[in-house]
Structure formats: structure tokens, C-alpha cells
Amino acid sequence: xxxxxxxxxxxxxxxxxxxxxxxxxxxxxxxxxxxxxxxxxxxxxxxxxxxxxxxxxxxxxxxxxxxxxxxxxxxxxxxxxxxxxxxxxxxxxxxxxxxxxxxxxxxxxxxxxxx
Amino acid sequence: xxxxxxxxxxxxxxxxxxxxxxxxxxxxxxxxxxxxxxxxxxxxxxxxxxxxxxxxxxxxxxxxxxxxxxxxxxxxxxxxxxxxxxxxxxxxxxxxxxxxxxxxxxxxxxxxxx
Numbered sequence: 001x002x003x004x005x006x007x008x009x010x011x012x013x014x015x016x017x018x019x020x021x022x023x024x025x026x027x028x029x030x031x032x033x034x035x036x037x038x039x040x041x042x043x044x045x046x047x048x049x050x051x052x053x054x055x056x057x058x059x060x061x062x063x064x065x066x067x068x069x070x071x072x073x074x075x076x077x078x079x080x081x082x083x084x085x086x087x088x089x090x091x092x093x094x095x096x097x098x099x100x101x102x103x104x105x106x107x108x109x110x111x112x113x114x115x
Numbered sequence: 116x117x118x119x120x121x122x123x124x125x126x127x128x129x130x131x132x133x134x135x136x137x138x139x140x141x142x143x144x145x146x147x148x149x150x151x152x153x154x155x156x157x158x159x160x161x162x163x164x165x166x167x168x169x170x171x172x173x174x175x176x177x178x179x180x181x182x183x184x185x186x187x188x189x190x191x192x193x194x195x196x197x198x199x200x201x202x203x204x205x206x207x208x209x210x211x212x213x214x215x216x217x218x219x220x221x222x223x224x225x226x227x228x229x
Contacts, residue, residue: 004157032216043119043205043220044158089157093216100146100165100209102173103218105157 003027004092006106014114019077021109023090026071030092034103035064035075038087047088048075077111085113118142119221121206127227134193136224138206146209147189148218149173149181151202158205164189196228 005024013019023033031052036044050057050064050073057064063076077084090106118141128134138147149161150173160173162181170181178200182190193200203225207218 006157034216036220041223043207043222046217046219049217091158100163101171102148102150102160102163103158103216104174105150105159107155107157 004104004106006109008109010110012112013080016079019080021075021088023073029094032093034091036089080113082113121221121224125225134196136191138189143186144208144211148207149191150205198228201228
């Protein structure tokens with residue numbers, strides 16, 4: 001039973017355009033959401049996060065949107081650059097643990113930026 | 116850079132042998148985690164620690180044990196390795212004084228069990 005779902009295993013986007021990565025969750029106890037970026041043979045790198053009390057968080061080219069009623073979040077990257085090619089993981093933590101008891105991850109989406 | 120190192124970075128072993136992976140942090144944060152990453156599964160939590168000698172199980176803890184005798188080191192042990200434990204193992208920390216939700220990862224250990 002997967003609690004965090006990334007239904008697109010891969011996504012190809014042209015350089016300069018917007019990349020939109022999607023994530024759905026089923027556990028209503030999740031109250032904090034994160035996106036990680038991962039290059040091959042490296043550990044995941046924290047990218048951006050959002051608390052459930054917000055619906056948007058922005059950091060430079062990266063924006064995360066949260067729709068609590070739909071249990072859906074998305075990561076927008078504008079403009080997409082070649083260095084953005086990586087696997088992106090959506091992750092969540094629950095109110096009860098405050099994140100201290102670990103994160104629940106999706107399976108990841110491989111973003112490929114085409115020149 | 117969260118100052119996390121993992122050793123070894125690569126290991127090949129045989130079924131039935133014991134294996135210990137080490138995670139070392141330089142910043143002495145309280146919370147440390149072990150995850151495994153497998154194709155089609157994302158990252159899954161194995162065990163975590165909230166202080167010296169304080170540990171708890173995660174989602175996929177069967178076949179694994181952990182120990183934390185010093186703040187800076189968190190060891191993951193496979194008592195008798197099986198082929199299903201072939202995976203990439205990541206250690207992570209949460210920074211004290213920050214959000215425990217935001218975890219920072221080491222470079223990973225690729226383990227192959229033949």
C-alpha cells in the first residue's frame with residue numbers, strides 16, 4: 001500500500017520550458033512534504049519543502065504547490081536547465097512524528113531535459 | 116554539505132555472511148536514519164536513532180539491526196546477508212535546531228549479496 005505516489009516514472013522537457021512533477025498521497029496524517037533531487041551514484045539532495053498550512057512555496061526556479069483537498073502536490077521548475085536532469089523524489093512526514101521518525105518516499109520521477 | 120560519510124562505498128559479499136555498514140557525521144546531530152533504495156520502491160526507512168543507544172524500527176527493519184554507541188556513528192548490520200538485501204543504502208541526519216522533517220543524506224553504499 002503506497003502512501004506517496006509518483007505516477008510518472010519519467011518526464012522529458014525541452015530546455016527553457018517548464019517542468020511539472022506530480023505527487024499524490026493517501027495518508028491524511030501527512031503534514032509536511034519535501035522534494036529531493038538525486039543524481040546517479042550520489043545521495044538525494046533536499047530541494048524544497050512545504051508545510052500543510054501553506055499552498056505554495058517558492059525558491060528561485062522551484063515552486064511547490066500543495067492541494068490538500070486533492071491530496072496532491074506538484075513541483076514546478078522554470079525555466080528548466082540541463083543540470084535539472086535527475087530523479088526527483090517526493091517525500092512526506094506525519095504530524096505525529098514531526099519528521100523525526102523518518103520520511104515516506106515516492107518511487108521517483110526521472111526528469112530529462114532535452115537541449 | 117551535512118558532513119556525512121558512509122563506509123564502505125561499495126561492497127560485494129556472499130549469502131549468509133555478516134555485513135556492517137557505517138555512517139559517520141561530523142556535526143553531532145541527534146537524529147540519524149538508514150534507508151534502502153531499490154528500483155521501483157523509492158527510499159524506504161530501515162531504522163532510525165534519536166540519540167546514543169536510542170533506536171527504533173522503520174518500515175523494512177526485518178533482517179537488520181543497528182547500533183549507536185557514539186553520537187557521530189550509526190551502524191547498520193546485516194546479521195546474515197541475503198540476496199534480497201542487495202540494495203543501495205543511504206544514511207541521513209536531521210539537523211538539531213532545524214526542522215526534523217528536512218533530512219540530509221550521505222553518498223550511499225552499494226551492497227551486492229551473491
